[in-house]
Amino acid sequence: MEINQPEAVVLTERQQAILKLIVQEYVATGRPVGSKTLTERYPVGVSSATIRNEMADLEQAGFLQQPHTSGGRIPTDRGYRYYVHRLMGAPELSSGDQIMIRHQFRQVEFQLDQWVEFAASVLAETAGNVSIVSVPRTLVARMRHFELISLQPRLALLILVTQETAVRQMMVHLPEDTDQAELSRLADALVTETRGLSADEIERQVDGSTDLARYVLEQITFGLRGLNSVERTQIRHSGIENILGQPEFAGEEAQSVLDLLRGGALLSAVLPQLSAGNDVQVFIGDENPADALRRFGVVMATYGINGEVTGILGVLGPTRMSYWRSISSVRYMARLMSDLMEDLYSS
Amino acid sequence: MEINQPEAVVLTERQQAILKLIVQEYVATGRPVGSKTLTERYPVGVSSATIRNEMADLEQAGFLQQPHTSGGRIPTDRGYRYYVHRLMGAPELSSGDQIMIRHQFRQVEFQLDQWVEFAASVLAETAGNVSIVSVPRTLVARMRHFELISLQPRLALLILVTQETAVRQMMVHLPEDTDQAELSRLADALVTETRGLSADEIERQVDGSTDLARYVLEQITFGLRGLNSVERTQIRHSGIENILGQPEFAGEEAQSVLDLLRGGALLSAVLPQLSAGNDVQVFIGDENPADALRRFGVVMATYGINGEVTGILGVLGPTRMSYWRSISSVRYMARLMSDLMEDLYSS
DNA sequence: TGTTAGCACTCTTCTGAAGAGAGTGCTAAC
DNA sequence: GTTAGCACTCTCTTCAGAAGAGTGCTAACA
Numbered sequence: 001m002e003i004n005q006p007e008a009v010v011l012t013e014r015q016q017a018i019l020k021l022i023v024q025e026y027v028a029t030g031r032p033v034g035s036k037t038l039t040e041r042y043p044v045g046v047s048s049a050t051i052r053n054e055m056a057d058l059e060q061a062g063f064l065q066q067p068h069t070s071g072g073r074i075p076t077d078r079g080y081r082y083y084v085h086r087l088m089g090a091p092e093l094s095s096g097d098q099i100m101i102r103h104q105f106r107q108v109e110f111q112l113d114q115w116v117e118f119a120a121s122v123l124a125e126t127a128g129n130v131s132i133v134s135v136p137r138t139l140v141a142r143m144r145h146f147e148l149i150s151l152q153p154r155l156a157l158l159i160l161v162t163q164e165t166a167v168r169q170m171m172v173h174l175p176e177d178t179d180q181a182e183l184s185r186l187a188d189a190l191v192t193e194t195r196g197l198s199a200d201e202i203e204r205q206v207d208g209s210t211d212l213a214r215y216v217l218e219q220i221t222f223g224l225r226g227l228n229s230v231e232r233t234q235i236r237h238s239g240i241e242n243i244l245g246q247p248e249f250a251g252e253e254a255q256s257v258l259d260l261l262r263g264g265a266l267l268s269a270v271l272p273q274l275s276a277g278n279d280v281q282v283f284i285g286d287e288n289p290a291d292a293l294r295r296f297g298v299v300m301a302t303y304g305i306n307g308e309v310t311g312i313l314g315v316l317g318p319t320r321m322s323y324w325r326s327i328s329s330v331r332y333m334a335r336l337m338s339d340l341m342e343d344l345y346s347s
Numbered sequence: 348m349e350i351n352q353p354e355a356v357v358l359t360e361r362q363q364a365i366l367k368l369i370v371q372e373y374v375a376t377g378r379p380v381g382s383k384t385l386t387e388r389y390p391v392g393v394s395s396a397t398i399r400n401e402m403a404d405l406e407q408a409g410f411l412q413q414p415h416t417s418g419g420r421i422p423t424d425r426g427y428r429y430y431v432h433r434l435m436g437a438p439e440l441s442s443g444d445q446i447m448i449r450h451q452f453r454q455v456e457f458q459l460d461q462w463v464e465f466a467a468s469v470l471a472e473t474a475g476n477v478s479i480v481s482v483p484r485t486l487v488a489r490m491r492h493f494e495l496i497s498l499q500p501r502l503a504l505l506i507l508v509t510q511e512t513a514v515r516q517m518m519v520h521l522p523e524d525t526d527q528a529e530l531s532r533l534a535d536a537l538v539t540e541t542r543g544l545s546a547d548e549i550e551r552q553v554d555g556s557t558d559l560a561r562y563v564l565e566q567i568t569f570g571l572r573g574l575n576s577v578e579r580t581q582i583r584h585s586g587i588e589n590i591l592g593q594p595e596f597a598g599e600e601a602q603s604v605l606d607l608l609r610g611g612a613l614l615s616a617v618l619p620q621l622s623a624g625n626d627v628q629v630f631i632g633d634e635n636p637a638d639a640l641r642r643f644g645v646v647m648a649t650y651g652i653n654g655e656v657t658g659i660l661g662v663l664g665p666t667r668m669s670y671w672r673s674i675s676s677v678r679y680m681a682r683l684m685s686d687l688m689e690d691l692y693s694s
Numbered sequence: 695t696g697t698t699a700g701c702a703c704t705c706t707t708c709t710g711a712a713g714a715g716a717g718t719g720c721t722a723a724c
Numbered sequence: 725g726t727t728a729g730c731a732c733t734c735t736c737t738t739c740a741g742a743a744g745a746g747t748g749c750t751a752a753c754a
Binding site: 379416420 | 718719
Binding site: 032034035036037048052053055056066069070071072073 | 746
């Protein structure tokens with residue numbers, strides 16, 4: 001994965017081992033880890049006093065912190081980062097998990113309009129966190145077909161299908177009374193005329209048409225542009241129950257999670273940081289771009305076909321989360337979704 | 348609204364007034380209501396001792412219950428029911444609220460594909476509960492247009508648009524290698540041939556065609572049938588934060604709410620009970636069809652055009668919720684959605 | 695010099711007791 | 725029929741003490 005902040009400080013072998021154990025223990029239990037617990041639960045080979053000394057050093061160096069004077073230590077954001085970048089090992093989903101996911105996906109393979117939702121739910125389950133998945137967006141949308149359906153004399157429904165297989169439905173006010181027959185004639189003519197064109201290209205050719213045609217074409221360019229505007233990016237999420245079960249988000253804090261997911265606040269915070277094509281990116285605690293995310297760990301990746309189709313997906317969890325599971329899941333899902341996009345778009 | 352269980356027992360004027368106050372007070376505060384609180388906070392005109400006597404009678408009659416020997420009383424499900432059916436008064440959203448909602452709706456009026464999601468979020472906000480809204484389903488789906496897009500020699504994407512403006516995208520395995528040109532020819536021919544037909548009607552005409560055409564038509568009938576199958580009904584929900592804030596669903600209980608919303612468990616529990624065309628239906632506590640709903644109040648309505656298009660919408664809250672707000676909101680939203688459907692379909 | 699045992703100390707969490715607060719049912723008086 | 729008074733019950737909060745876990749420091753040890 002991308003290394004956001006290379007860690008320069010050198011830790012001894014033993015310090016690394018201790019830090020690793022503390023992170024793992026804390027992630028598993030959620031409670032501060034003491035020196036005694038460590039010696040009792042793991043075959044460390046040294047006494048608790050030695051561990052204590054090392055822990056003091058690690059705290060000095062900024063990798064651990066004490067929530068209160070006594071009662072064990074927990075990793076700092078920096079500690080997590082060191083763990084993720086140096087100690088964790090390569091995150092790769094077990095082949096069993098991979099097979100299971102592919103198998104599950106096969107069941108919805110034919111219902112293209114449910115891919116994103118399904119991806120979100122699978123990702124949430126394998127990562128054990130809240131997942132978010134954006135509907136893929138193409139760089140430029142091209143007209144494939146549209147239908148005009150008369151609703152009232154001056155009101156019509158426009159159904160727009162793009163080359164990129166996106167669909168949009170819009171209500172359109174008409175500048176003059178128009179019946180279905182006329183709308184159909186107009187649509188037939190304009191469909192062949194504009195097939196395969198982008199919004200920009202359609203705009204250039206607007207001139208020579210009638211008022212009504214011009215107006216419809218305007219709506220179509222508007223619709224096409226909307227399909228690949230960042231602001232209109234739709235996201236689906238899943239797995240809130242996973243994070244609500246965590247003790248750190250039990251009561252009041254639950255609200256902050258929901259607030260993040262609602263209204264795409266999360267998306268707009270994280271999106272600018274993501275560069276397409278990179279591997280999985282990890283934001284831990286204070287490393288996060290937005291204040292509201294300070295108490296979270298975020299693991300994100302882009303998926304799609306280089307430069308043409310892009311989406312993002314990722315998971316959101318407490319800083320104390322299993323980064324290994326999250327990273328491996330996100331990485332795998334990003335690949336899977338990219339493969340699907342490949343099948344769909346690159347012909 | 349529909350009166351599920353007409354209440355035969357006769358209460359005196361004063362008992363009704365007291366029950367009404369207790370329900371309102373308990374809904375507002377969430378804490379059991381005592382006789383003293385009542386006399387202090389409302390101008391009841393009698394002493395707390397009298398209230399106590401009346402409360403004892405109401406408890407006897409099954410309208411109130413004591414969570415513990417001392418500490419006030421709370422309404423039973425039956426008490427709520429009596430309140431809702433007899434004491435509450437006509438639930439009608441204030442015209443201010445009505446205007447606000449219509450105004451908000453105007454902003455997404457042209458993005459038809461977002462109506463349902465938006466309706467859910469507005470309903471959640473006005474009712475102050477979790478809302479669910481189903482995507483409207485037409486009784487019978489008729490072909491309007493479809494596109495076949497070649498992905499691989501034996502794999503194509505089918506985009507299906509119905510007269511009823513529903514859209515479905517499906518992957519289709521082809522029985523023989525076929526290129527885009529051939530697919531387009533086939534689509535052109537079949538579109539004009541099947542335009543306006545239902546799944547059944549298309550099926551009847553399958554015979555005389557080529558293998559490939561027959562196969563595509565099969566897929567189309569499958570797709571059309573899927574669009575109005577109950578099992579595939581999609582629902583959107585919104586406002587989980589509203590219910591998670593409630594003390595009764597703070598910790599563990601939150602899970603049960605999420606479980607209900609996930610996987611449409613709620614829908615399948617409530618749907619059989621709903622009869623189209625009726626007004627708002629209210630299920631309080633043990634009145635609910637499913638066990639998992641026992642601790643909830645559910646207010647549901649159908650919307651749509653009589654017999655042709657139907658959807659459901661409603662809210663879910665703790666039994667202790669403001670039924671007045673919920674019922675008035677659900678009723679108004681159902682009307683609003685019905686109006687929108689009217690514009691869309693009845694021409 | 696690194697490691698370990700021991701110890702005094704700190705801080706959280708659990709437990710139980712005490713007291714305040716709210717509400718009830720009953721009785722007797724109005 | 726209504727009300728005041730009273731003893732009683734139950735919850736909730738507070739507080740102190742004990743238990744548990746962990747720490748830093750010191751002195752001894754290999």
